[in-house]
């Protein structure tokens with residue numbers, strides 16, 4: 112298989128977002144005493160977290176990056192503040208009056224510095240609880256940079272003096288719908304260098320539910336939670352389940368690192384990001400069928416009181432409503 116003919120992942124899933132300009136901080140309702148600052152509120156986890164927190168009556172402030180001129184966005188809407196993890200001054204302003212912070216960012220070259228900036232700002236602001244979204248297996252000595260950078264950030268947070276909780280989610284189930292489905296070739300093949308690794312994939316809604324419980328609970332400071340789904344899943348199994356919902360066969364085709372790297376570079380991913388993904392998949396292959404990435408942890412059930420969603424549930428929730436809407440639309444034509 113020629114690398115330039117395959118798409119490893121849908122590139123929109125793995126874009127490295129451009130650095131935003133350091134913006135003057137704008138508050139939309141400065142007089143209001145917001146209590147929880149959500150950083151990374153545009154992610155699936157962040158959006159669901161904000162919804163859950165507001166449903167509990169919590170005051171939530173969302174940090175959003177400055178939008179490009181003319182681009183529609185949330186900045187300027189009530190409950191939002193414009194800022195950037197690259198800009199400590201904007202974080203100081205965003206954390207004024209805040210007692211709790213949720214911290215997540217895109218994977219990016221500067222992710223370590225961004226998280227240190229937020230932790231330092233939380234220390235200056237006297238934040239009483241910072242909940243950081245990390246990654247399963249985070250380890251400052253890992254060969255895989257995503258895992259290593261998260262491990263370094265977790266260590267930095269633990270040493271910061273800011274009361275903290277670290278949440279370590281495994282591979283998100285929505286990668287299968289949002290990342291893999293658009294990357295299928297015309298025959299329904301999905302290419303990845305995952306070997307036979309099993310992953311205890313997790314639904315981002317469950318990660319958000321854990322974060323919401325931790326941010327509003329009293330017994331979580333100083334803890335680290337591994338957040339997984341209820342079962343280990345192989346890429347082949349996930350592809351089969353995806354195919355069942357799409358109504359056509361979907362097949363996982365394992366590829367080697369060089370093929371994956373060439374395909375990702377060909378799809379426009381930058382070198383840093385491509386190498387980071389290749390390293391991550393090497394880590395998954397090392398984990399194999401029963402290593403850290405396959406292991407199931409009980410945090411979702413223990414912390415939220417509800418069982419973790421299965422991949423079948425996640426796929427049904429995301430793909431069946433779309434199928435129903437499209438068949439209803441077809442009926443009207």
Ligand SMILES: NC(=O)c1ccc[n+]([C@@H]2O[C@H](COP(=O)([O-])OP(=O)(O)OC[C@H]3O[C@@H](n4cnc5c(N)ncnc54)[C@H](OP(=O)(O)O)[C@@H]3O)[C@@H](O)[C@H]2O)c1
Pocket residue numbers: 128150151152153154155156157174175176194195196197215216217218225244245246247257280281282283286
């Ligand atoms: N993908 C996985 O399977 C997986 C599994 C476990 C852990 N993780 C980790 O989860 C994190 C990414 O999660 P995701 O893919 O759900 O995120 P995502 O969809 O890329 O969303 C990232 C959020 O962070 C915000 N953000 C990025 N850079 C920022 C900056 N400089 N300043 C302020 N906000 C910034 C983005 O804001 P905008 O709205 O302005 O873009 C967006 O709201 C990464 O740390 C990754 O390593 C991923």
